[in-house]
Amino acid sequence: MNVAIIGTGRMGAAMAVRLRESGADVVVWNRTRDKAEATGCAVAQTAREAVAEAGTVLVSLADDAAVHAAYDGPDGVAAGLREGTVVVESSTVDPETVRRLEPLVTGRGAVLLDGPVSGSTALVEKGQLTFMVGGPAEGVERARPALDLLARQVFHVGDLGSGAVVKLAVNTVVLALNQALAESLVLAERAGVPRETTYEVLANSAIGSAFVSYKRAAFERPDEAPVAFSIDLVAKDLDLVRQLAARVGARMPQADTNLGVASAAVAAALGDRDMSAIAAYLRTRSGEL
Known part of the structure; x- marks a missing residue:
């Protein structure tokens, strides 16, 4: 071969x-x-x-x-x-x-x-x-x-092009889940619950999934996490989703919001960090929310 x-x-x-x-x-x-x-x-x-x-x-x-x-x-x-x-x-x-x-x-x-x-x-x-x-x-x-x-x-x-369409559909869900995990962990931390405790519950709840399991170390110990998928690529993929949605007339309010957060994280010099560092961006901004 x-x-x-x-x-x-x-x-x-x-x-x-x-x-x-x-x-x-x-x-x-x-x-x-x-x-x-x-x-x-x-x-x-x-x-x-x-x-x-x-x-x-x-x-x-x-x-x-x-x-x-x-x-x-x-x-x-x-x-x-x-x-x-x-x-x-x-x-x-x-x-x-x-x-x-x-x-x-x-x-x-x-x-x-x-x-x-x-x-x-x-x-x-x-x-x-x-x-x-x-x-x-x-x-x-x-x-x-x-x-x-x-x-x-x-x-x-x-047909040709369908694979790219389905991949963008898959990434819409994956990147939304990443955003939701980041938000939930920051919320619990600011309310006094350690992120490890919250993650243990999330991983064993109705949202437990392969992605939640795979990203656990990255969310719990962000300073030690290798980059699996960087935030600048998150923004790139969500922009592709936005462009496709505009062409086919699909409303994507959640993807639009997630793109805004990822783009802001890139602007804050976090673009080369792992996608789980969306949580780090939210921690730095929480005082302004």
């Missing part, structure tokens, strides 16, 4: 390592070479070189601008594709971004899928991600051997 990984940030790097350790031949490319080298995989000089021999390409980048830049140009992903390659765009981007990329990929005889994921790097390491895939069914089946090494579930959710 020959797989190329374009982008070795937290998720891309974890996917590369998981695939390599599962026996796949993996070539990676990243704009910052030392991040690519840290995966222990073969490192290409360009995105074009990385995908040249790949049967499956997984792209995992931070935002729409980075995705566009990676595909286009003489050294981009599209330039190196061969006929029959399946490209899985796993970045969280606007559905229209994926659709605009399709001619670049199909013009080379390759297939484009949008397959964003739900899950943490810890779930990558266990092969328990969830993929939400849009695009032709035949392409999904051809990519499945690689995806099955990474995922517990692979949902084919519709």
